[in-house]
Amino acid sequence: MADNVKPKVRVPKTATAGEAFTIKTLISHPMESGQRKDGDGNVIPRSIINRFTCDFEGENVIDMTMEPAISTNPYVEFEAMVPANGTMTFTWYDDDGSVYTETKDIEVS
Amino acid sequence: MKFTRRNTMLMAFGATAAAMLPARAMASVEDIVAAFTGGADVGSEGLTLTAPEIAENGNTVPIEVSAPGAVSIMVLATGNPTPGAATFNFGPLAGSQAASTRIRLAGTQDVMAIAKMADGSFVQVTQEVKVTIGGCGG
Numbered sequence: 001m002a003d004n005v006k007p008k009v010r011v012p013k014t015a016t017a018g019e020a021f022t023i024k025t026l027i028s029h030p031m032e033s034g035q036r037k038d039g040d041g042n043v044i045p046r047s048i049i050n051r052f053t054c055d056f057e058g059e060n061v062i063d064m065t066m067e068p069a070i071s072t073n074p075y076v077e078f079e080a081m082v083p084a085n086g087t088m089t090f091t092w093y094d095d096d097g098s099v100y101t102e103t104k105d106i107e108v109s
Numbered sequence: 110m111k112f113t114r115r116n117t118m119l120m121a122f123g124a125t126a127a128a129m130l131p132a133r134a135m136a137s138v139e140d141i142v143a144a145f146t147g148g149a150d151v152g153s154e155g156l157t158l159t160a161p162e163i164a165e166n167g168n169t170v171p172i173e174v175s176a177p178g179a180v181s182i183m184v185l186a187t188g189n190p191t192p193g194a195a196t197f198n199f200g201p202l203a204g205s206q207a208a209s210t211r212i213r214l215a216g217t218q219d220v221m222a223i224a225k226m227a228d229g230s231f232v233q234v235t236q237e238v239k240v241t242i243g244g245c246g247g
Contacts, residue, residue, distance in 0.1 A: 067195060
């Protein structure tokens with residue numbers, strides 16, 4: 001398991017129903033590509049986050065597959081539209097089976 | 110230089126290996142594209158790929174894809190050892206079919222984006238990004 005994995009999500013506290021707003025997510029993760037070698041010439045095994053999803057009350061906003069070409073500390077920015085008050089769930093899936101989640105409440109005015 | 114049997118063998122092997130390397134990399138890009146599109150015709154309108162023309166550091170190259178009406182968008186770094194970069198699948202609550210992230214590029218190469226539209230058609234764009242420092246630990 002990668003150490004110090006910390007998700008950070010920026011979501012507006014309030015939103016207007018039916019209007020798109022921007023979500024920015026960042027998670028600290030080394031995203032070891034499996035291409036690098038250590039000092040002795042041994043390949044450092046791949047260890048990345050391979051999937052990121054964002055859901056709102058069970059409905060999907062975005063589902064992203066990540067490959068080794070995603071940079072260290074994966075950053076994703078996208079837009080969402082919500083119909084009512086509720087909770088957004090952000091989930092990151094690690095190669096080693098760990099799952100990191102973060103939730104944000106949104107008020108719709 | 111004397112052409113001993115060993116020298117000839119080595120030269121032949123070197124030439125074969127050099128010829129095979131780029132061919133193999135290209136083939137896998139084609140394979141990935143074929144797997145994504147299922148061999149369908151690919152258009153070129155309706156998808157925007159925003160990437161810098163020159164990236165100083167290949168470790169973090171900001172890219173943005175946008176395709177109104179797309180179901181999913183796949184991004185490929187065609188010159189990387191593993192060409193796949195990311196696939197965005199947009200759900201019913203996506204505010205727009207656009208997303209941005211940061212990718213690694215091993216060197217100067219074409220970045221390719223392919224969008225699958227809601228009607229099942231495909232759109233592809235390619236942009237060259239010049240990289241001054243590679244991003245794959247080389």
